[in-house]
Amino acid sequence: MRVTNSMMANNLNYNLNQNLRRLERIQTWLSTTKYINRPSDDPSGIVNTLRYTSYITEAGEYLSKIAEARNFLNTTDSALANVTDILHRANELTIQGINGTNPTTAREAIAIEMRELQDQIRVIANTTFGSKHIFAGTNVTQAPMQDDPVTWTGNDSEMYLEIGVGTTIPINSTIKEVFFNDTDPDNPGIYQLLGRIADALENEDVEALNQDLGLIQERLDSITQERAVIGAKVNRLDLQETRLENTRINYEELLSKNQDADLAEVIMQLKMQENVYRASLAAGARIIMPSLVDFLR
Secondary structure (H helix, E strand, O other): OOOOOOHHHHHHHHHHHHHHHHHEEEEEHHHHHOOOOOHOOOOHHHHHHHHHHHHHHHHHHHHHHHHHHHHHHHHHHHHHHHHHHHHHHHHHHHHHHHHHOOOHHHHHHHHHHHHHHHHHHHHHHHHHEEEEEEEEEEEEOOOEEEEEEEEEEEOOOOOOOEEOOOOEOOOOOOHHEEEEEOOOOOOOHHHHHHHHHHHHHOOOOOHHHHHHHHHHHHHHHHHHHHHHHHHHHHHHHHHHHHHHHHHHHHHHHHHHHHHOOOHHHHHHHHHHHHHHHHHHHHHHHHOOOOHHHHHHO
């Protein structure tokens, strides 16, 4: 078969374009620091990239929910810590009121402070995290303890948050009976208990004060138990967070191995391919036969 200048030129042009494409691909690796930049680069690799990225995104979303749940629980624990302080103060005031040496004016002053503590309980019961009322059960958009008349609009339903695939955790404290219970005189809520103690102080009913003093301790025990439950939930969140962090790190490493370029290797390949391209240009200049015009110069 006769080899013509046109055939040689076409072959040279094809090979130069192939070398140029390889050079462009390596330059892309270097500029993006990734081997896979489009599906055609590595069809099977892009599938792994999408899968790993999905797992990483999913872990990140669950970690955000865990952070939200922890903040919700910490807000709840802080509110209950304030309730504990109020009950301790109420206990001190009740003991003072029981003291028979106190004049009427002293008991009246104690009663005034007791009603202030009662009002603080109402404020704490309506504590919010963001726009959610933390003690309202699932009725989070409305303050659970309404005023004038004082009523409770919350419920005892648990509010769950998904913190992993198929893993949920109740994040709210369903302690309505501890805060507010106006239907059982033998088991009053904290709000009713403090109001009742204030009444007993004003009426100088020492027997009632002695009876309610024991109820204060019962409410303290209930709050302590609830805070222990919150602590256990936070510990569970910590364990789940650690597991998800490890999972995300593992998939980030797999993703890196699957698509990230070895820059030292890429730079070496780039230099080699540049040399190949220059050599192709030089060889082409010698291979193509000089034209008649070149001889006539």
